[in-house]
Amino acid sequence: KFGRPYQSYQLLLASSRSSATYKMAGPFQYLTRDASLTLNGVPGGTIKDGVESDVLAAYYNALMWNITGDQAHAAKAIEILDGYSATAQAIVGADAELNGLYGFMLANAAELMRYTYPAWPQQNVQQCQSMLQSVFYPTLQNFKPCAHGTWDIICMKALMAISVFSNDTAMLNRVVNYFYYG
Numbered sequence: 570k571f572g573r574p575y576q577s578y579q580l581l582l583a584s585s586r587s588s589a590t591y592k593m594a595g596p597f598q599y600l601t602r603d604a605s606l607t608l609n610g611v612p613g614g615t616i617k618d619g620v621e622s623d624v625l626a627a628y629y630n631a632l633m634w635n636i637t638g639d640q641a642h643a644a645k646a647i648e649i650l651d652g653y654s655a656t657a658q659a660i661v662g663a664d665a666e667l668n669g670l671y672g673f674m675l676a677n678a679a680e681l682m683r684y685t686y687p688a689w690p691q692q693n694v695q696q697c698q699s700m701l702q703s704v705f706y707p708t709l710q711n712f713k714p715c716a717h718g719t720w721d722i723i724c725m726k727a728l729m730a731i732s733v734f735s736n737d738t739a740m741l742n743r744v745v746n747y748f749y750y751g
Contacts, residue, residue, distance in 0.1 A: 589641035594619030603662025669727030
C-alpha cells in the first residue's frame with residue numbers, strides 16, 4: 570500500500586467498470602464507432618460507448634481477479650468475453666480500424682483469463698479466439714497507412730495481442746514485418 574502502484578490500484582478499484590456487479594451494455598452484434606449509423610435499432614454512438622465500457626470492464630475485472638483472487642471478478646470478465654464471443658459478427662462504419670482499441674482490450678482480458686482461470690471452458694476460449702480472428706482481423710489486417718501513423722499503431726497493437734492470444738505466429742510476424750517495413 571505504497572506509492573504509485575497502490576495509487577493506480579485505488580483508481581482501478583474506484584472505477585465502476587472494475588466492479589464484479591458491472592452491468593453490460595451489450596453484447597452487440599455489430600461493432601461500430603460511427604455515430605451516423607443505427608444498427609439493430611441502436612444508434613452507433615450508443616454502441617461505441619457500450620462496447621468501450623464493456624471491453625474495459627472485461628479487462629478491469631480480469632485484472633481485479635488476478636490482483637484479488639475474487640472469483641466474482643473472474644466470472645464477470647468471462648461473462649463479457651463469452652457474451653461478445655457468441656454475439657459479435659462484424660465491425661462496420663467509418664473509422665472501423667479504431668475498433669482495434671477494443672480488440673486489444675478483449676485479447677488481453679482473454680489472455681489473462683485463459684492462463685489464470687481454469688474454470689473458463691476450453692470451447693469458450695476457442696470461441697473467443699475465433700471471434701477475434703473473424704471479427705477484428707478482417708478490419709485490421711491492412712493497417713491504416715493513410716491515417717497519420719496513429720491508426721496503424723492501433724491496428725498493430727490489436728493484431729499483436731490477438732496473435733499472442735491465438736498463438737498465431739504468421740499474424741505476429743506480419744505485424745512485426747509491417748512495423749519495420751510497412
